[in-house]
Amino acid sequence: MVLVVTLLISPEVWASEDHYFLQHAFEAAAAEFDVPVQLLMAVSYAETRWNDHQGQPSHLNGYGMMHLVDNPNHHTLGQASRLLGESPERLKTEIPLNIRGGAAVLAWIAKKQNGGHLPEKLGQWYTVVAEYAGYQDEAVTRIYTDEVFQVIQSGAKRKVKGETLLLSPTKVKPYKGKYEKAKKPIGKKSTPDYPNARWIAAHSSNYTAANREGDGKRIQYVIIHTTQGSYAGSISWFQNPDSNVSAHYVIRSSDGEVTQMVQNKDIAWHAGNWDYNVHSIGIEHEGYVEQPGWYTDSLYRSSAALTRWLCDTYGIPRDRNHIIGHNQVPGATHTDPGPLWDWNWYMSLVNQ
Numbered sequence: 001m002v003l004v005v006t007l008l009i010s011p012e013v014w015a016s017e018d019h020y021f022l023q024h025a026f027e028a029a030a031a032e033f034d035v036p037v038q039l040l041m042a043v044s045y046a047e048t049r050w051n052d053h054q055g056q057p058s059h060l061n062g063y064g065m066m067h068l069v070d071n072p073n074h075h076t077l078g079q080a081s082r083l084l085g086e087s088p089e090r091l092k093t094e095i096p097l098n099i100r101g102g103a104a105v106l107a108w109i110a111k112k113q114n115g116g117h118l119p120e121k122l123g124q125w126y127t128v129v130a131e132y133a134g135y136q137d138e139a140v141t142r143i144y145t146d147e148v149f150q151v152i153q154s155g156a157k158r159k160v161k162g163e164t165l166l167l168s169p170t171k172v173k174p175y176k177g178k179y180e181k182a183k184k185p186i187g188k189k190s191t192p193d194y195p196n197a198r199w200i201a202a203h204s205s206n207y208t209a210a211n212r213e214g215d216g217k218r219i220q221y222v223i224i225h226t227t228q229g230s231y232a233g234s235i236s237w238f239q240n241p242d243s244n245v246s247a248h249y250v251i252r253s254s255d256g257e258v259t260q261m262v263q264n265k266d267i268a269w270h271a272g273n274w275d276y277n278v279h280s281i282g283i284e285h286e287g288y289v290e291q292p293g294w295y296t297d298s299l300y301r302s303s304a305a306l307t308r309w310l311c312d313t314y315g316i317p318r319d320r321n322h323i324i325g326h327n328q329v330p331g332a333t334h335t336d337p338g339p340l341w342d343w344n345w346y347m348s349l350v351n352q
Helices: 002-007 011-015 022-033 037-048 076-084 088-093 095-113 122-133 138-154 177-181 231-239 274-278 297-314 343-350
Strands: 156-160 163-167 197-199 221-226 249-251 258-260 280-285 323-325
Touching: 022 037, 022 095, 022 163, 037 095, 037 122, 037 138, 037 156, 037 163, 076 088, 076 095, 088 095, 095 122, 122 138, 122 177, 138 177, 138 231, 221 297, 231 249, 249 297, 274 280, 280 297, 297 343, 323 343
Parallel strands: 197 258, 221 280, 221 323, 249 280
Antiparallel strands: 156 163, 249 258
């Protein structure tokens, strides 16, 4: 009966300020498909911070709280549609259905990996989550899956649509399988320019190899971006030869971890303006422009330290004429980093 109530919630009730059933939707979907509720909520939290983005896709073309994906390399949206017998359009926009879709796909992957059975222990779902993510590289997959299990370990709490969602901390020992050894940096260059970054190379078709200092194309700007997706998802996207986009650096929201993907001397394709690409360094920050909570203190401080180092290294003035948002690039169609980005706080950190 509880499950039936969840399925019959109308869009009008979901739009009402007096009725919110997110916690119940996660619990009901977890029970229906025998997926641990901690796992279901942690996957959603790592992907979207429990936000549905009003049916708008991420940069990976992922939809809803469970980030059901529809792109050439990954098809969890289509898989959820087949498993539930529901249309992709409904799965994109109806929150309880999207959560059920994520749970159904996780259970389907688990049974496929385990001879028709579900894992007995929470930690044995690690490889299931890894496959759900759909990233092509094992090291990037581990970044994402480690984050999911860290959320399970530490717990999470957010107010979403007027309701306080709570994921209590749960001790878990992940069984990482083939991902246990997926630690090494990726690409021919194993040492980043920035000393505090890890190195994972963007695909060579997504940037222009150059020697900007030697060619007289002096680096004059630092451009601040927002990923409109997850940290690992953005790294994976820049590795995809079909994306035709990249940035020099990507910064994680939760702890400020920095990954460099394009060497500083090379031209990343991030600004949407070739002249600005040629003369700038692009920094992507994990999060969504319209959603609070992604621009954490750790992210600000880590990014400011990187920008300060870039300014000192390349003689870039530490001011708002040279440290700019993507939205300030001439001809820009993007709004990032958006009104939630605290420029005063950020610049005070850069100039410390």
